[in-house]
Amino acid sequence: MKLRRLIAEVLCGAVAAMFCLTGCGADTGMMDAANANSVAGGDSSLPVITWKMGSTWGSGNIHYTCDERFTELVSQLTGGRFTITNYPEGSLCAANQLFDYVQNGTIQCGGDWGGYWSGKDTAFELLSTTMDNFSGLDYYTWINQGGGLECYQELYGQYNMTYFPIMINHAESGIRSTKPITSIADMQKMKIRLGGVLAGRVAQKLGINITTVAASELYESLQRGVIDGGEFSTPCSDDSLKLQEVAPYWCSPAWYQSAGVNGVMINKDAWDALPEEYQLAIQTAAETCAGEQLARYLWMDFEATEKMLKEDGCIVTEMNSEDWATIRKTCQEIYEAEAAANENFDMVYSSMKAYREKADTYRDMLKDYSWGFNYDDYDAKSQE
Known part of the structure; x- marks a missing residue:
């Protein structure tokens, strides 16, 4: 399969090319044949496509860097033939307009945090965070193994979109x-x-x-x-x-907010128009990005916490x-x-509870070892 060959080339260190997108308003993202042949050298049957990706995050926001990483991976995985240009909050639309822009196809995709759309349906909040419930690892496992991804696709699908999580973080600071x-x-x-x-x-x-x-x-x-x-x-x-x-x-x-999820919402018509290889590239990029960010954010949180306590x-x-x-x-x-x-909320919440019923038995058996313990705390408990 062409994409699998391209993925192998990327993992071996192939350099991706990025192409700029011009124009505004609704568009298909498809380049004309002459430009496509010029860029690609005419050596592939896959089309050259460019998309726009708006964001709920401003330029310089730490979450916006995750949007940028996702689009970078898509380009790398397709040998530069499918590129997505990032636009920070406010450059294409206000953050609270992004959902409608993607739903209506004004732009092809947008980086979001689902809780912003709770006014449309409270179930979006469960897809972005939980109160006193899931950890980041719970979200990651539920999404990839416990039926969670299907909940995202079902809810966003009701609004003419498909969806992939691209960032999972652990509990907020407080x-x-x-x-x-x-x-x-x-x-x-x-x-x-x-x-x-x-x-x-x-x-x-x-x-x-x-x-x-x-x-x-x-x-x-x-x-x-x-x-x-x-x-x-x-x-x-x-x-x-x-x-x-x-x-x-x-x-x-x-x-x-015991954990959080950011993702990319994709207009369904734009998604359906993509070659299967590019759909796979998006899914692979999202999965890779989510795994990277799970560790990246936690490591940065370690460093920031140390700085805030010792220096600030x-x-x-x-x-x-x-x-x-x-x-x-x-x-x-x-x-x-x-x-x-709310029927949609019940759908998501029931799926989360089913995950907890499966996970919590073993979690309880592991006790401290299910997530980890600090040695000082462990020593104190052993002396009680």
Whole structure:
């Protein structure tokens, strides 16, 4: 198969060529025959295709680099015959317009975080994050082995799209705040920026005042006292915004987002028009990118955490155990209520619960060894 030969060449160190896309508005992405023959030298029956990929992330955002890595892999895997040009948030459309742009075929694809589309269907939130539930490794395993990918295809398919996860990260940092947080009562006295529709419902049920603030305005809002606390993403992502400079307190872990998934949504008509070889290239690039990012983000989080604690003077706080139990119970109640009200949410949530039923037996047997332990903690437990 031509693509498999190309993949082998890439893995042996073949250099990929990148081609620029010009023009705007809806397009097929297909180059004319003369240009295709010029670029490819006329030595392949596969067409030369260029696509546009918008993003919910701005240029320089750490998540945007993942979008760029995905398109780089697609080009490499097709010998440069299929290229996708990245456009940061705002250059083609606003972040909240990206879904419609891809659905309608104005552009062929877009890099997203599904939680942004929760207003269309709350099931999108489960495809992008969970409260007090999945870890990054759970998402990775569920997507690739537990039927998770089918849930993405089903939900996005209802909107004339196909979908592939390209980045999975572990739990978010937690809430960065200007005052310490050790209880629900502390949060009830604060204005907090918290992402996610369902997390907002949990917060409301707990009596916490949630305020909407764009990520680009988070630093200034904390600095000016518009909000008292907020979350963005994992430690390396938070560090890219320098949130620790204006919010030295760090309440961890992040019950509201125990893991996260970013992906690429692809217009279904554009997808169907691709040769099978290029469809395989996209799937392979997405799988490769997701595996790379799972390790890359965690390593960067290690480094960012060390920097924040040793150099930036962050002060870590924890919620008391009684309030943690209340939060966990409330999260489950909100999930169960939404599953009863939304068929799509129930589809995804049921698949996740089926995964947990299969995984948790062995996870429980492994105890500390299912994810790992710190030696100091292990020694302390053995002496209790």
